[in-house]
Structures are given as structure tokens and as C-alpha cells.
Amino acid sequence: MALLRSARFPALLLLIAAVVGLVLANTPLADAAFAVKDAYLGVPGVFEMSVGHWIQDGLLAVFFFVAAVELQFELTNGQLASPKRAVLPAIAATGGVLVPIAVYLAIAGGSDAASGWPIPTATDIAFALGVLAVFGRGLPSGVRVFLLALAILDDIVGIVFIAVLFTSDVDFGMLLLAVVALAVFAVCSRILDTRARGAAVIGLIVSSLVTWYAVYQSGVHATIAGVALGLAMAQHPAMRALHALEPWVNGLVLPLFALSAALVVIPAVPARELSPAFWGALVALPIGKLVGIAVAGGIAQRMLRVPAPAALTMGDLLAAGALGGIGFTVSLLLSELAFAGAPGIRDQATLGVLAGSAISLVLAAMLVSWRAWHHRRTTAQTRDS
Template sequence: MEPRPPPPVPALFKVAIAPLQAFFRLEASSGILLALSAVVAMVWANSPWASSYTSLFDAPLALEGAGGRGAFTFREFVNDGLMTLFFFLVGMEIKRELAAGELRTPARAMLPLIAAMGGMLVPAGLYLIFNAGTPAAAGWAIPMATDIAFSIGCLTLLRGRVSHALVVFLTALAIFDDIGGIIVIALFYGTGVHGEWLLAAGGVVVALAVCNRFYVRNGIFYLLLGAALWYTMHHGGIHATLSGVVLGMFIPTLPVRRGREVLNELASYISRTLKEPEDEAVRSAQILYIEEQLEDIEPPLNRFVHLWHGWVAFGIVPLFALANSGISLAGMSLADLAKPLPLGIIVGLFVGKQVGIFLFTWVAVKTGVSPMPGGASAAQLHGVAVVAGIGFTVAIFVATLAFPGEPQLLAEAKLGILLGSLLSAVVGYLLLRFGPAPKAALSTSPL
């Protein structure tokens, strides 16, 4: 008996759900959602219901276990707990690019590395010009970051105006920014090193290396080891969210078996099963077997990235923006933007990023270190360098580390991040949208 086809989807349901499906297929959607979350947080924190915003994210939580009791707020749970998954995804993306992506050879990685150095050193230097010798100097690393979701989302909106090579260049640059930010957080924003706990963390890393060596694919092992690494790093004085990066770097990038071998076996198996009598129960078991065999040719890293990307991009990062972008403007004036802290961040992101990236890249190209990505013009490179000044997620994260227990400085820092990022996004978009037309060869960009 032939199985009945599934009932048709009602037309009204299709009409209602189609815009949502299109939204989540849009490459820029994560950046759009991130921006909306920041806007909602700002409006909420300055509305008549501002107290509910504070009450929600400052709500006390507790976690009890055999080792004792831990108390934290909902905001700390998001920043120190859920953001570990964000850094886990960052770690896997870095490893994938190093293993099989645009950073797999020194020649490919050299130009974005040089550009990233300029995009970190110049903004940090400009920030210190405004804030050296003040309590705000601790935030020198804030304008170093480039937000991948926002910046790539901005370029995605410029369909046909930016070459694919420049998009790859910006992505690689942002990845090096992430690596630099991770190193800065580990070295400068810890809470004091405790050797015995770091030794325990080292033991967990060895266990992760063993799992990587023997191509362990079961996520439970990595979940348990990741939790242990978070706990030991937290007590060891290194910010615990970086455990996500370490964990991501140990997820295997190679499949268990060669794809050709598995596909040949499946071809023979399917040929045999098609000659057998039709039996729905047997057929279900056969399909399950095929699915299990196909899993052998999918690297665990790819599977984990696909599994977590949606949760991080459309859940954790927007929640982080919602929890950390609610700056009360009560008592503030335009004169506050001229204070050294927000001004240093705005100048660092908007001026420092574009000057550092463009200058370092231009020198590297002129000295023959690497060719210009896709043969792009100086105007296009400049526009992309401006867009790279969108520093949101990691910048706010660093601000929360730089100014713990200093709500006034933290509020000023967040204000500077929001305005500096907005300025970079708007000006960068306009430069690329209305600047010189790209070469005909570049107009075929998939963006």
C-alpha cells in the first residue's frame, strides 16, 4: 500500500510564515536582529517601564551543588555563561578558517593579519590619547574589535557593490580581531592567576586533545569537558568565557572516513535494498542506516557549527545586546559625548579603524606583500575599512570586563560603542553605495 502524502500546507499559513522564513535565510538577518535588540534595550531603559528592565537583568539567581552555592544576576548569567557558547562558535570558526578556509596558508592570511594589526593598534592608541592617566584607561582595548555579524550584514545589504574578495578579506580581518581580542582578554582582564586551578584546566585541555586525536564525535563528551574547563578557568583567574574558544579549537575538522569510501558502500547498499520487497518497517531501518553512514563523512566541527549557529546568532547574541545596551540617558546631555571615555571610543572605532586598516593594507599592497583583494580600488578598500569600525558584541563584552563595579564609566563606554558603531555603519554604507562603481568583474559578487 502506497503511503499517503502529507496534507497540503494551508495557503494562509504559507503567506504568514513566508516572510519569517525569508528573514532567517537572509545573511544580514543576525546583524539586523542584533541592531533591533540594541534599539529595544535603549528604548526600554528610557521608557516609563525602565525599572522592569533593571529588575529583569539584575534579578539574582543562584546555583547550588556539592561544592557550594554560586550567586549571580541574570545579566552575569548571559555575559559569563551564555556568551561562552558565542566564543565556542568563534573558536570553531577560527579553526575552520585555519584548517580549510581563507587562513589556511600564510599567503592568504598575511594581508588580513596586517590589516587587523592596524585596526587594533591605531584605535587603541587613539583611545589612550584621550584617556591615558585616567581611570578610563583600562578600556583601551574596547575600540579594537570588529563585529562580524554587523559588518558582514552591512556588506550584504550592498549587493553587487562589494566584491566577494573584499567580503572574505573583512571576514578574515574580523577573525584576526577576535583572536587579538581573545589574547587581550586572557592577558589583561583576568582576576589574578591561581596556579593549581590552571593546572587543572591544563588537564582538561589534555583530555580535549585526546578526544580530538581519536575523533570523538559525541557532543556529551565535549559538553562535560567544556563545563569542567569553564569551571577551572573561572577559578584560575582567566575569564571563563574563553573556555569556549579553547573548546572550539579542539573539535575535529576531519571526517571519520573518506567520503568516496562511504559513498561507494552506500551505492552498493542502496542497489541491493531496491531489489528487496517493499516493507515500511524495514525501509525505515534502512534509511536510518544510510543517515548514520553519511554522518561519518561530515566533520564534527561542521555539525557543531550548524547545530549552534542559529542559537548563537538569533538567540544568545541578541539577548546579550538586549541585556547590555540599555543605557539610561537620564541626566545626560550632548556634552557627555565630549567626555574622554566615549569620545575616545567613537574616535577609535570610526577614525582609528579606517585609518589603521586602510593604511596598513595599502602599505602591504604597495610593498608587494600581498595583492589587493580582488583587484579592488582604494575607494572600495576605504569603504570596507570604515565598515570594520562596527565594533559591538566583543567591544561591549570588553567594556563589561574593563569597568566592573563602575556603572558610570560602563554606561559612557556603551554609549561610545553604540554611536561609534552606528557612525561607522552609516558612513561605510554610504561610501560603498554611492562611491565609484566597482569594476564589471566585481559586479558579479554573490552578495
């Protein structure tokens, strides 16, 4: 379990799962793999979903629950608790959202792939922190704090995009039921450590399932239920839940989603015939993120007059920007949602996300290694002088 709580191993597991999915989809095993993904599970005539949708709408809601618990902690007791501390990463995150959108639209705007503009706005926390853990020995804590806050804020943007852009034909009756169930969940989490513990546990289980089901049936994407539950839960039991769920999310939920999302047949077409969705994601993730985060972060430091000892150098900002380009999980989900009605474009956008994230990963590994070496050398020189 300790291995699944580390920063390095889950990132490696995600990468392996994505590679396995891509390989499966392009071998004689493809038909069997797609048959499993498209198989329906549930109670016939009552509630059924394909395996792919159970992973995307069901298991991924657990991931978003864990992300929301972390967000709740950061907003109340962590890196984002103070508005002053949150301003710099918030401005950098804004640049890391707007510039990739602009790059994507410059490539895909005016085509049938234009609706995929949210795809390159996300940062995968697990991957980014994994790369930082592997290559960042010696980096000052300020760089880690900046990246963590940046990734969390990026997740907020992704959640907002999912909630606003990919919601249609809202059933307000079901949405009201979700709100009521969410309120019951919040109350139960606050009496969990009282004599009514048994009833509270049952209430938590039932109300969380009802919240998820009602959100799913309302037309709002089901992962939003996970976000709402994570933010509504009392912090102490929420952190215990995070501790219990983290190995399962890292070891099962995210790898399954990565494998499922990466089940994409590589098109046998010349590069010039690839969809703009592919090129948009491929370029916007590594280039748009790096430029957007580094430039916006540099401008923000000048505006806020961050003193020299605490300020991040442009090299550190570039390393953080490269890490921000590892979109992966949330970018893959946004790709699935943006082109749900166009499987051909969706598959090429998914390939673009995988390729763009891979480029960002390699670039980030080089830049983080360089900055870590620089800071270790500077520390050693200071110590010797």
C-alpha cells in the first residue's frame, strides 16, 4: 500500500496502463478489448452501463472525490488557504489555461475539431508530482508548493469545464434529489464520531450512492458528484477517507481509466490527413502550457513584487510549465466528452493528448533535472563559502 501512496510508482503505473491500452487496440486482441469495454453491466431493465462508462462515470467519480478532498484541505489549511499565497499560482494557472486554448484554436479553430479547445487546459497531478519526485531532488520547497497549487487550480478549471460545457437537458428534479442526498451526506459525515456512528456510516453509503445516481440521471456529468461529495464531507473523516481510498485510486481507478481511454486505433493515414484535434492537443499541451505558465508566472511575480529570495527564477517557472503540460487523465476525459458524438475525432484527439503529454513528460524531466542540479550546486557552493 505504501508503494501506491508514493509519488513515483502511481505515475509509472499510469504510463504502463496507457501503453497497454494503445498496444491492445492495435493488435489482434483489439476486438476482444473493445468487446469488454462495450459490454453492459448492471441490473437488466433497471440500470445498465457499458464497462467503459462504468469506468468513466463511476470509478472516475471516486478519483474526483479524492481530488476534491485534497482541494478542500488546501483551501482551508493548505497552500490556497491564504489569498495572498494563492495569487501567484492562480495567475500562472490562468496563463496555463488561456495560452493552450489559444494555441489549440489557432490550429483547430474553424474546423470540426474546434469544440475540443478545453482538452489542453488540464494538468495531471499524479504524473506531474511523479516526475517531480523522480527528477527533482534538491529543488527548493517553493517550486513544489507552486506546482501543487498550480495543479490544484488547473483541476478546478477542469471541473468547471466538465460541469458547464458538458451538461445538457438538465433534469432539475433529479438535481434537487442530488442536493438533498448531498445534504444528508454532509450531516452524516459530521456525526460520524458520535454514538450514532453505525447509522452515520449507513447514511454516508446510501446518500453518496443516491447523490451519484441522481447527478448521473440529471444530465450533469457524474464525476461532478464526486467533487460535490468531497467538498461537502467534514474534513476529519474526509481525510481518513482519502487515506483509505488513495491506494485504490492510484492502483486501480486511474490505471483502468488510462487503459480504457487509450484503447485507440492508430489511424493508418499520412500526417497531413490527421485531424486538427490531434495537432491541437499535440502542440497546445507541451508548448501552450510551458509558455502560458512561465510567462504569466513571471509577469505575476513582477506585479506582486515578490522579493528575490522567495521569487522563482525563469528556469524554475519553465520547469513548472513543462510539468503542467502533462495533461493525461483530465485531458483524456475532456477529449472523451468533447467528441462523444464523433469517435474518429475523439480517437485522434486522444492520441494527441497521449503524444503531447509524453513530450511534456520528457521535456519536464530534462528541465526539472537541470533545475535540481542547479539548486544542489548553488546550495553546495553556499555551504562551502
